[in-house]
Amino acid sequence: MRKIQMVDLQSQYAFIREQVEAGMQEVLSSAQFINGPAVKSFQSNLEAYLVVKHVIPCANGTDALQVAMMGLGLQPGDEVITADFTFAATVEVIALLGLTPVLVDVDPVSFNISPQAIEKAITPKTKAIVPVHLFGQVADMYAIMAIAKKHNLYVIEDNAQGIGATHTDREGNKIKTGGIGNVGSTSFFPSKNLGCYGDGGAIFTNDDELAHSLRGIVNHGMYERYHHDVVGVNSRLDSLQAVVLDEKLKLLDYYNERRKWAAIRYTQLFAGHDKIITPKVVRDCQSHVFHQYTLRVIDANRDELVKHLQQKGIPCGVYYPIPLHAQKAYRSDRYKEDDFTVTNQLVKEVISLPMHSELDDEQIQSIVQAVLAFLDK
Numbered sequence: 001m002r003k004i005q006m007v008d009l010q011s012q013y014a015f016i017r018e019q020v021e022a023g024m025q026e027v028l029s030s031a032q033f034i035n036g037p038a039v040k041s042f043q044s045n046l047e048a049y050l051v052v053k054h055v056i057p058c059a060n061g062t063d064a065l066q067v068a069m070m071g072l073g074l075q076p077g078d079e080v081i082t083a084d085f086t087f088a089a090t091v092e093v094i095a096l097l098g099l100t101p102v103l104v105d106v107d108p109v110s111f112n113i114s115p116q117a118i119e120k121a122i123t124p125k126t127k128a129i130v131p132v133h134l135f136g137q138v139a140d141m142y143a144i145m146a147i148a149k150k151h152n153l154y155v156i157e158d159n160a161q162g163i164g165a166t167h168t169d170r171e172g173n174k175i176k177t178g179g180i181g182n183v184g185s186t187s188f189f190p191s192k193n194l195g196c197y198g199d200g201g202a203i204f205t206n207d208d209e210l211a212h213s214l215r216g217i218v219n220h221g222m223y224e225r226y227h228h229d230v231v232g233v234n235s236r237l238d239s240l241q242a243v244v245l246d247e248k249l250k251l252l253d254y255y256n257e258r259r260k261w262a263a264i265r266y267t268q269l270f271a272g273h274d275k276i277i278t279p280k281v282v283r284d285c286q287s288h289v290f291h292q293y294t295l296r297v298i299d300a301n302r303d304e305l306v307k308h309l310q311q312k313g314i315p316c317g318v319y320y321p322i323p324l325h326a327q328k329a330y331r332s333d334r335y336k337e338d339d340f341t342v343t344n345q346l347v348k349e350v351i352s353l354p355m356h357s358e359l360d361d362e363q364i365q366s367i368v369q370a371v372l373a374f375l376d377k
């Protein structure tokens, strides 16, 4: 059996090595390291894949979120609602821009932001909602878009974990995540479903005016060379990373299908166990791309299970062990513990098992056996 890894970037690389190396060689010979043809090619291929009018590549997923918020013209004091149970980058950029983060609880089944909790948190200062398609599952965009419309709020999708997932709207139209709200962001960190070999990110929108604004912001607020109209940042995707991404984009649907296969296999093997809640796909199977396969462990010591797996040489992760509202940097008097009953429970129960496009059946079986050996002892 091949060594089990949380993500297996070596095997993935072996499969695309020739094409990636040839593309990189071309960039090296042309010396067009920044904004070269490779970046333009990837940008237009990603626009076509997502069926979105504008992709603005940038340096990483955190910048993508920050620039999206800058582009919408959010001002200090504006309140931005997001999930308590997510990676810190989401709340970090809200705070960094002087906006007021308002963290709310999540749904126990999908792990995604709770529409009821969003409604409860809306005040006259609320300007935007940031749903995260956590672990690769589309957030409840029916409800979120309806709330946004009713209260005239922007929707910024943090799609760092959900690229390739599909949302079916009320009219039955299929829309790729990142293109549902006013603006979407993603990360190309190596372990993401579409990852490069360093840092990278992108912003998506169907709004021409916003796209123009975002293109200037990522380039020092320049819309005309050396004319700085707004305060911007320097955030670029480099050509070498674009080569990798362009190659991997061709395989993204295949990668996501492999992840779904692995998820279904895990779920079959864990079926009916009374100490495990397997992840639920809330809508159709297109709505989950399994960035993580995350179990809830009930009536058992999750931390001991982590240790047990580590001893067996099986990697696993706890995403996320501390709710954001309890993090030193993001505490606020506005929060009451009662508002976060689901997140407070999830942080004690969740464990993410190895999940990537190269997992095979033998590996999955041995991971499941190791989990069950602990729970059934």
Ligand SMILES: *Cc1c(COP(=O)(O)O)cnc(C)c1O
Pocket: 060, 061, 062, 063, 086, 087, 089, 090, 132, 158, 160, 161, 186, 187, 188, 189, 199, 200, 201
């Ligand atoms: C990875 C991630 C980010 C940040 O992406 P970077 O490219 O690492 O800056 C933001 N939000 C979520 C939900 C993520 O998983």
